[in-house]
Amino acid sequence: xxxxxxxxxxxxxxxxxxxxxxxxxxxxxxxxxxxxxxxxxxxxxxxxxxxxxxxxxxxxxxxxxxxxxxxxxxxxxxxxxxxxxxxxxxxxxxxxxxxxxxxxxxxxxxxxxxxxxxx
Amino acid sequence: xxxxxxxxxxxxxxxxxxxxxxxxxxxxxxxxxxxxxxxxxxxxxxxxxxxxxxxxxxxxxxxxxxxxxxxxxxxxxxxxxxxxxxxxxxxxxxxxxxxxxxxxxxxxxxxxxxxxxxx
Numbered sequence: 001x002x003x004x005x006x007x008x009x010x011x012x013x014x015x016x017x018x019x020x021x022x023x024x025x026x027x028x029x030x031x032x033x034x035x036x037x038x039x040x041x042x043x044x045x046x047x048x049x050x051x052x053x054x055x056x057x058x059x060x061x062x063x064x065x066x067x068x069x070x071x072x073x074x075x076x077x078x079x080x081x082x083x084x085x086x087x088x089x090x091x092x093x094x095x096x097x098x099x100x101x102x103x104x105x106x107x108x109x110x111x112x113x114x115x116x117x118x119x
Numbered sequence: 120x121x122x123x124x125x126x127x128x129x130x131x132x133x134x135x136x137x138x139x140x141x142x143x144x145x146x147x148x149x150x151x152x153x154x155x156x157x158x159x160x161x162x163x164x165x166x167x168x169x170x171x172x173x174x175x176x177x178x179x180x181x182x183x184x185x186x187x188x189x190x191x192x193x194x195x196x197x198x199x200x201x202x203x204x205x206x207x208x209x210x211x212x213x214x215x216x217x218x219x220x221x222x223x224x225x226x227x228x229x230x231x232x233x234x235x236x237x238x
Contacts, residue, residue: 001184001186003187003192003194004193004194005192023169023194025195026217030169030193048145069122073125074122074125074142075120075122075142096215
């Protein structure tokens with residue numbers, strides 16, 4: 001029975017936009033990711049997507065507005081909602097989504113990451 | 120589109136052991152709860168249960184060991200695993216579990232709380 005320490009897990013990698021799995025909840029996965037710079041516009045047609053900012057500030061651009069999320073703030077992007085995450089400075093984020101979700105959703109991109117890397 | 124600020128949500132109630140729903144992720148609910156004192160032994164036969172400590176320290180007693188979880192630490196209690204949460208001092212926790220889960224699982228208790236209160 002091993003608990004997960006978020007700071008310890010974040011210290012194990014430095015690259016941006018590559019979610020790492022840290023735990024599972026039924027058929028969902030808990031992931032952490034470091035964000036910096038611009039991500040691509042995308043959506044997930046089949047699932048909502050949970051964001052919780054652990055450290056720093058990120059933005060989620062939607063078609064009608066842009067949301068700023070800082071440490072201790074969370075948002076669940078509804079399924080099928082086009083969004084574009086970005087961060088001016090490095091931001092540490094927890095994500096939760098069903099197992100197998102691809103980070104870029106329906107969009108193909110050089111930012112598309114492997115979706116089965118544990119850390 | 121409203122983000123959720125955890126500190127703000129925690130400031131809206133003071134009672135212990137009564138989870139409040141703050142968001143939904145597909146058919147899961149994101150809840151926050153303040154813990155202090157002893158909870159009852161229970162398990163959830165149908166689902167894992169996610170704990171993330173937002174502030175303070177809590178303990179989860181299992182049949183074979185006791186886990187200490189402090190700020191920035193998380194654990195997913197596997198389905199069917201008997202456990203007893205407790206906290207010496209008030210501890211603020213985020214929980215995630217499928218909609219409709221009862222806090223005391225299979226155990227009936229005066230600590231059984233309503234499972235549909237939003238905050």
